[in-house]
Amino acid sequence: MSLLSVHDLELGFETPAGHVSAVNGISYTVEPGEIVAIVGESGSGKTVAAQAVLGLIPQPPGEITGGRVEFDGEDLLGFSEQQMRTIRGRRISMVFQEPMTSLNPVLSIGRQMTEAMRLHLGLTREAAEQRAVELLGLVGIADPGRRLRQYPHHLSGGMRQRVMIAIAIACEPVLIIADEPTTALDVTIQAQILALMQDLTRRLGVALVIITHNLGVVARYADRVNVMYAGRIVEQGRADSVYRRPGHPYTIGLLNSVPRLDRPRDVPIEPIPGSPPDPARLPPGCAFAPRCLHAVERCRSEVPPSISFEGGHTARCWQTAVTRPETAP
Amino acid sequence: MSKYLLRRLLGATVVMWAVATLVFFMLRAVPGDPFLAMVFDTGDPAAADEMRRAFGLDDPVYVQYFKYLLQVIQGNLGTSIYGSRVPVSTIIAESFPRTISLTVLAFTIAVTIAIPAGLISALYKYSALDHGVTFVAFLGLSMPDFWLAILLIITFAAGLGWLPAIGYAPLSSGFGTWLSHLIMPAIAIGTPFAAIIARMVRSSMLEVLKTEYIQVARSKGLMRWYILLQHAFPNALIPVITVMGIALALLMAGAVVVENVFAIKGLGRVLIQGILNRDYPVVQGAILVVSGIFVLSNLVVDVLYAAIDPRIRYE
Incomplete structure (x- = not known):
């Protein structure tokens, strides 16, 4: 049994312009201790899909219109707010995108680290603080005792994200969802934070869902990858397989638009032409068809089914026979 | 911090000097x-x-x-130029406790109504409750204090006979007696500020509830009320404190008018009588005290900022 399995999740938002669907029936699984990436550009629905797992979508205006989110065999979508609170921070925790704004500016680091431990693990203040010191050491923050008494504005962005990671692992969850955890950080810090998350989750046996727009991150850190486009998963599979032989033109486009050191310097980066569709007005067929160089008539009228390749690798594309490379692009 | 306070007090002295000078020459320019x-x-x-x-x-x-x-x-501060030439400091010492009682009571009433009202409004945004609070707030905001004062007297003193219509009783005559004299004027001047502060709490709270750290707090599985009171409220309070500081100062100005409706011999009555009589020392002294309160309440607000927000430190 998978640790987390999302089935046909559909959700949308009520807006003054009417119902806008943000996620159109996505399914993916996460096994215990595994690192799974969800890749997509802004507006592809990857963040709301992840927030829905923890019940963090404000309803209204958000609305989950279909699907199941099974965690450890139970459907989280059927949980009450009170039941969800026993999951959040305890079994599943989350690391957010903006370390500069994800810590409360008026509360001390110690307070923000210990409150969940005291609530979920029933620790005393002293015990929680002692554990907080250990956790800060674990995420590579020097002089943890002093840091506990400090406030977020005393810390740099990278340090704050380390604190967020320490908070995320504090109650020994089995799953961490990280929403673009390094997007807001300097490039040099990005690699450190990702390596730290990989190391910690491997060491502690925690599963990690990492949401990103950066395929480079996927290649280095993820076991499996789900590529999202316009609220659908268009390709999924083992990271090496997707990276070496992508099946969907969108994934190929993403790979070609990432600068790479292993290619000659004069090969230009190829951006994907056009821009993502308006979620309120999705085309009837494949949502990527208007931007796809290989689109045929059928792509514009019928949503492509999931085509299976070797090793559980799948892609939703009518044209994989034409587009999928024989070897690495 | 102490260095900062010293600098602020020095600044306050300059402000007080400017006020004293301005009042001095303006009074003498009046025919x-x-x-x-x-x-x-x-x-x-x-x-x-x-x-x-x-x-x-x-x-x-x-x-x-x-x-x-x-x-x-x-x-x-000199002596009054009228009658038995009472020292101005005596006149102020007599009238000031009345005005400050009224101001503090009005402020307390305003804040104790406004903060829960604003919080409820924010938590149940766009609900009937929120609309109700908003309606009452705008009603309170649009009623002039002297008019509200007269309405209160007609209802609770003349009509129901529950409260004395006019006058003042010191706290030494018992809390109940003191309160019964001050409650109506305090409500009259406090109401518009309750409305302003409630609206401020609402908008500030809504702003804070949208922030990422509140989302983070929810993702930790914390209780709703805990998030609201411990995570959101202190942040929402920062802009509200500014308004409360201004309100405290303006409440004193409101007290000056409403004291006349309720025939309370506070600083306001002293001031108005002093102006009508061209009693220079009395007017100068009273205004100096009022401006001192203004300056002091501003200083208190700034110190409170630092107490709530760790990012603000005065060196």
């Missing part, structure tokens, strides 16, 4: 002579000159000014 008015019956200008000399008001204005400043620095 009318108190002494001629006093001797109006007898029509003896020599008697008026006599009195003017006794108060040093026959000196050139700049001499009077420096004499006045010298006096104030020594803590002497």
Whole structure:
């Protein structure tokens, strides 16, 4: 049994312009201790899909219109707010995108680290603080005792994200969802934070869902990858397989638009032409068809089914026979 | 911090000096002579000159000014030019507790109503409850205090006979008696500020609830009320404190008007009588005290900022 399995999740938002669907029936699984990436550009629905797992979508205006989110065999979508609170921070925790704004500016680091431990693990203040010191050491923050008494504005962005990671692992969850955890950080810090998350989750046996727009991150850190486009998963599979032989033109486009050191310097980066569709007005067929160089008539009228390749690798594309490379692009 | 306080107090002194100077010259620019008015019956200008000399008001204005400043620095506010020439400090000492009682009570009422009202409004945004609070807030905001005061007197004093219509009782005569005299004027001047603060709490709270750290707090599985009170409220309070500081100062100004409706011999009555009588020392002294309160409440607000928000530190 998978640790987390999302089935046909559909959700949308009520807006003054009417119902806008943000996620159109996505399914993916996460096994215990595994690192799974969800890749997509802004507006592809990857963040709301992840927030829905923890019940963090404000309803209204958000609305989950279909699907199941099974965690450890139970459907989280059927949980009450009170039941969800026993999951959040305890079994599943989350690391957010903006370390500069994800810590409360008026509360001390110690307070923000210990409150969940005291609530979920029933620790005393002293015990929680002692554990907080250990956790800060674990995420590579020097002089943890002093840091506990400090406030977020005393810390740099990278340090704050380390604190967020320490908070995320504090109650020994089995799953961490990280929403673009390094997007807001300097490039040099990005690699450190990702390596730290990989190391910690491997060491502690925690599963990690990492949401990103950066395929480079996927290649280095993820076991499996789900590529999202316009609220659908268009390709999924083992990271090496997707990276070496992508099946969907969108994934190929993403790979070609990432600068790479292993290619000659004069090969230009190829951006994907056009821009993502308006979620309120999705085309009837494949949502990527208007931007796809290989689109045929059928792509514009019928949503492509999931085509299976070797090793559980799948892609939703009518044209994989034409587009999928024989070897690495 | 102590260095900062010292600097602020120095600044406050400069403000007070400016106020004293402005009031001093403005009073003398207003036409009318108190002494001629006093001797109006007898029509003896020599008697008026006599009195003017006794108060040093026959000196050139700049001499009077420096004499006045010298006096104030020594803590002497002079004496009233009327009747038995009571020292201004005595007049203020008598009237000030009334005004400050009224102001503090009005402020307390305003804040205790406004903060829960604003919080409820924010938590149940766009609900009937929120609309109700908003409606009452705008009603309170649009009613002039003296009018509300008269309505209260008609209802609770003249109509129901629950409360005394006018007058003041000191706290020493018992809390109940004190409160029964002050509750109506306090509500009259406090209501508009309750409305302003409630609206401020609402918008500030809504702003904070949208922030990422609240989302983070939810993702930790914390209780809703805990997130609201411990995570959101202290952040929402920062802009509200600014408004509360201004409100405290303006409530004193409101007290000045409403004291007259309720015939409370507070600073406001003293001030108005002083102005009508051209009683220079009394007006100067009263305004100096009021401006001192303004400056002080601003200072308190700034110190409170630092207490709530760790990012604010005064070196």
